[in-house]
Amino acid sequence: MSIIDTLPAPAETLAGPDAGSLTGLDLLEAEAIHIIREVVAEFERPVLLFSGGKDSVLVLHLAARAFAPGRIPFPVLHVDTGHNFDEVIRFRDETVERLGLKLEVARVQDYIDDGRLAERPDGTRNVLQTQPLLDAIAAGKHDAVFGGARRDEDKARAKERIISLRDEFGQWDPRNQRPELWSLYNGRHTPGKHVRAFPISNWTELDVWRYIARERIPLPPLYLAHEREVFRRDGMWWAVNEHAQPREGEQVERRTVRYRTVGDASCTGAVESDAGTVDAVVAEVARSTLTERGATRADDRISEAAMEDRKKNGYF
Amino acid sequence: MSTDPSLTRETESASRDSVSDRRSRDAGSFSRSEGAPALLGDTTLFRFATAGSVDDGKSTLVGRLLHDAKAILADQLEQVARTSADRGFAHGEFDFALLTDGLRAEREQGITIDVAYRYFATDARSFILADCPGHVQYTRNMVTGSATADAVVVLIDARKGVVEQTRRHLAVVSLLRVPHVIVAVNKIDLTGFDEARYRAVEEQALAVAAELGLIDTHVIPVSALEGDNIVDPSARTPWYDGPTLRELLETLPARQAEEDAAFRLPVQTVIRPQGGISALVDDAEADDLRDYRGFAGRVASGSVRVGDRVQVFPGGHETTVTGIRVAGRVAEAAHTAQSIAVTLADEVDAARGALIATAGTVPSGHQEAEVEIFQLDVRPIAPGARVLAKHGTATVQAIVAEVLSRRDLDTLALEDAAELAVNEIGRVRIRFASPLPLEPYADDREGGALLLIHPVDGATLAAATVVAAA
Numbered sequence: 118m119s120i121i122d123t124l125p126a127p128a129e130t131l132a133g134p135d136a137g138s139l140t141g142l143d144l145l146e147a148e149a150i151h152i153i154r155e156v157v158a159e160f161e162r163p164v165l166l167f168s169g170g171k172d173s174v175l176v177l178h179l180a181a182r183a184f185a186p187g188r189i190p191f192p193v194l195h196v197d198t199g200h201n202f203d204e205v206i207r208f209r210d211e212t213v214e215r216l217g218l219k220l221e222v223a224r225v226q227d228y229i230d231d232g233r234l235a236e237r238p239d240g241t242r243n244v245l246q247t248q249p250l251l252d253a254i255a256a257g258k259h260d261a262v263f264g265g266a267r268r269d270e271d272k273a274r275a276k277e278r279i280i281s282l283r284d285e286f287g288q289w290d291p292r293n294q295r296p297e298l299w300s301l302y303n304g305r306h307t308p309g310k311h312v313r314a315f316p317i318s319n320w321t322e323l324d325v326w327r328y329i330a331r332e333r334i335p336l337p338p339l340y341l342a343h344e345r346e347v348f349r350r351d352g353m354w355w356a357v358n359e360h361a362q363p364r365e366g367e368q369v370e371r372r373t374v375r376y377r378t379v380g381d382a383s384c385t386g387a388v389e390s391d392a393g394t395v396d397a398v399v400a401e402v403a404r405s406t407l408t409e410r411g412a413t414r415a416d417d418r419i420s421e422a423a424m425e426d427r428k429k430n431g432y433f
Numbered sequence: 434m435s436t437d438p439s440l441t442r443e444t445e446s447a448s449r450d451s452v453s454d455r456r457s458r459d460a461g462s463f464s465r466s467e468g469a470p471a472l473l474g475d476t477t478l479f480r481f482a483t484a485g486s487v488d489d490g491k492s493t494l495v496g497r498l499l500h501d502a503k504a505i506l507a508d509q510l511e512q513v514a515r516t517s518a519d520r521g522f523a524h525g526e527f528d529f530a531l532l533t534d535g536l537r538a539e540r541e542q543g544i545t546i547d548v549a550y551r552y553f554a555t556d557a558r559s560f561i562l563a564d565c566p567g568h569v570q571y572t573r574n575m576v577t578g579s580a581t582a583d584a585v586v587v588l589i590d591a592r593k594g595v596v597e598q599t600r601r602h603l604a605v606v607s608l609l610r611v612p613h614v615i616v617a618v619n620k621i622d623l624t625g626f627d628e629a630r631y632r633a634v635e636e637q638a639l640a641v642a643a644e645l646g647l648i649d650t651h652v653i654p655v656s657a658l659e660g661d662n663i664v665d666p667s668a669r670t671p672w673y674d675g676p677t678l679r680e681l682l683e684t685l686p687a688r689q690a691e692e693d694a695a696f697r698l699p700v701q702t703v704i705r706p707q708g709g710i711s712a713l714v715d716d717a718e719a720d721d722l723r724d725y726r727g728f729a730g731r732v733a734s735g736s737v738r739v740g741d742r743v744q745v746f747p748g749g750h751e752t753t754v755t756g757i758r759v760a761g762r763v764a765e766a767a768h769t770a771q772s773i774a775v776t777l778a779d780e781v782d783a784a785r786g787a788l789i790a791t792a793g794t795v796p797s798g799h800q801e802a803e804v805e806i807f808q809l810d811v812r813p814i815a816p817g818a819r820v821l822a823k824h825g826t827a828t829v830q831a832i833v834a835e836v837l838s839r840r841d842l843d844t845l846a847l848e849d850a851a852e853l854a855v856n857e858i859g860r861v862r863i864r865f866a867s868p869l870p871l872e873p874y875a876d877d878r879e880g881g882a883l884l885l886i887h888p889v890d891g892a893t894l895a896a897a898t899v900v901a902a903a
Binding site for chain 1: 718725729826879891
C-alpha cells in the first residue's frame, strides 16, 4: 500500500492547543512558518527547491500552512539529474498539480548533451547539480532559495545559519557567517548574491517523521517498505534500475526495503525494513543506530568534509 | 583536543565490528529504555547553550550528553574514530572535538570557529544545543548561542576555578537575560572529588553570579570524562545532594510563554488569496474566502480569542478579531509562539512592521533609545554611523547619536568610550527615522531586541537591547 493514496489532513479543525501545552513539534512548526513568511515578505523572488524527497515535501507542506487559505506564493524548482526514481518524479508532478504550483526544472542532462558538463567516471551526477542550480537561480532572478536541509544531517550543516548568504558563485563561506540572533533574520545582500533559507534547520529526522505522521502528509511510496530487486554494494542495498546495475559478483535478490533518503538512483541506497506504514517508520527511526546519510548516501561517504566541500561550491 | 578513554571502549568496538549491538554496551544512558520505541510521545522543546573552552572539557561534556542520549549514532562514531586514527591518536583513542567541529578548518587547527547546533532528546524533552566556542570571538558566539536560550551551561575547570573567561561568559549571559545558568564545575576527578575544593569554586561562582545579576544560577560538580553527576548521581560525591545535569536540563522551566502578558502580534505579511484558494481548503468554503485578508505573524506574547478587542500600532486604530488561523487551521484562540493569521472587523492599515496588540495596551512609539550594543562587525561603531535597525518585523533607518560607554567585562562597570570595537559591549544612544514600539529588554526579550545592519552591504553590525526608550 502506498502513502501516496492517503488523504491530506483536514485543513479545518476547531480546537487549537491550550496555552502552555505547545509540544516540541508545535514549536518547530511555528518556527518554520515564521521563517517562510519572513523570507516571502523580505525577498522579491523566492523559490523552493523541490525534489519530491521528504524534507522538501515537508517544507512545501509548511509553506502551504503558512499562506492558507491562500496559495503558496512562489514557484518550485527541481534540479533534475536524470537519475531519478520514476515514482518520485510522478509524485513531484502530482504534488505540483494538486497544490497549483509553478514548476521550474533544470536538467543536468541538457548540460551533458551540449558539453557544458561531462559525465563523471563514477557515473554519479550529484555534484553535477550545482551549475544547473546556480544558472536556474540566476535565470529566475531568485534572491532567496528555500531548501529542506537540516542541521542534524551533517556536521557542516550543523554550523549553517537558517538564512545563509551565498555569493554570486553560490559559495557558502562558513568562516564568515552572519550571527543569527533571536528570531531577527537578516537576509540583506548586494545584487548578485542570494540567500538559501532553511526553515526546518532545527528538525531532526525523527521530528520530520513524527510530523509527517501527525499531518498525514503524502510522500513518494518508496519511503515505505516494499519488495524490490536489489544488490549489495558498500554495505548498502541498491535498487536495480537503469542507473544502478549489479557488477560482476553482485547478486540480485528480492528484499523488503525502504528508503530513508531519496536522492539520485545512482547514489542512494535502501535499508532493509518491514516498516510498511508511516507509524512503523517513526518507530524504526526512533530505534535507529545509524544516521540517515551514513546509512544510505554514497555521496557523503567520500570524506569527512564531503558536505562542506559541496556546500562551499554552491550546493545545498 | 581531548581524548576520552571512557568512551573509547565503545568507539573502538563500533569502529570495528558490526554496529548493531552498540546499544547493549551503553550504560548510564538517558531515560530511553532499551529496545523500546522511545520518543514517540509528545515532548517539549528546551533550548540551551554551552560555553567554555576546550580546556574546560566542553567538547567532552557535549559529547557525553549526546552520547548518553544516544544522539551520536554508530556511523558518526565510526567516522570520528577513523579520523582520530588518521591523525595519529593512539589506538582506540578518540578526539571528541571531531564530533562537533564540523568544518575542515576547525578540524585542521583543532579550534572551534563557529556555533554548532546539536539535537538530542529524552523521553521528557527535545533539546536544541547551541555549542559556543570559547576562544575565538567569544562575544559574537556567546550572543548568537544564548539569545534564544532557555539556559546556558558554563564550564569551569575545578582546578582553576572562576577565570577571566568565565566572568565574560557570565556577563554576556546576564546582559542577554538568559533565564537559567548552570555552572558545571568539571574535572572533579582531577581534584580527587574533594568537597572543599568544589565548595570554594561554588562560592566563587555564586559570588560572580550575584555580582552580575544573574536571574537563576545552579552549580553542579561533574566529571564529563567519567560521567559523574551528568546522568546519574555520583557515588563519589556523597557531599552533593543536588540534581544531576540531566535532571536540571529536563526540569528547568522552558522559557515561559509570557502567556499572561498582553497580546502582541508583529505583522509579517498580509495574506490575501489573490492567486487562488489553497488546495487545503474545501471548495464549499472557498467562495467565502475571496475577500479574506489575514494579518500573519508569530505571537510575541499573550494570547488572543475571536471577539477580542485589539489595537494596531502605529495609528492606534481599534477593532475586533473576527477570525484566527493557527498554522493555517481555523481556531478559536491562539497563544504565545504560535504562527497565526487574524482577520479584523474593520479595514485597518496594518502592513508588515505593524503590531497588533490587546486594546488599551498598545505600546507607544519611540524615535530615540538608549541601547546596549554587542558589536559583532570588525568595523567599529561610532557616533554619526548611519545604520538600519531591525525590530520585530520593522526595519527603519537609524543613526548612532552618541556612544555613551563601554563595559569592562570583568566587572560589567561602564566606562567612557568614543567607539565600540568588535566583540565589545557598551551603550549608545540611537535615533530612528520612524517610531518603533520599543520595550525595555529586561521586561520583554522580543520587544526589546534589535539588529543594526549595514545599509549598503547588509552585514549584521551589532545586536542591541533596549535599556530605556525616550
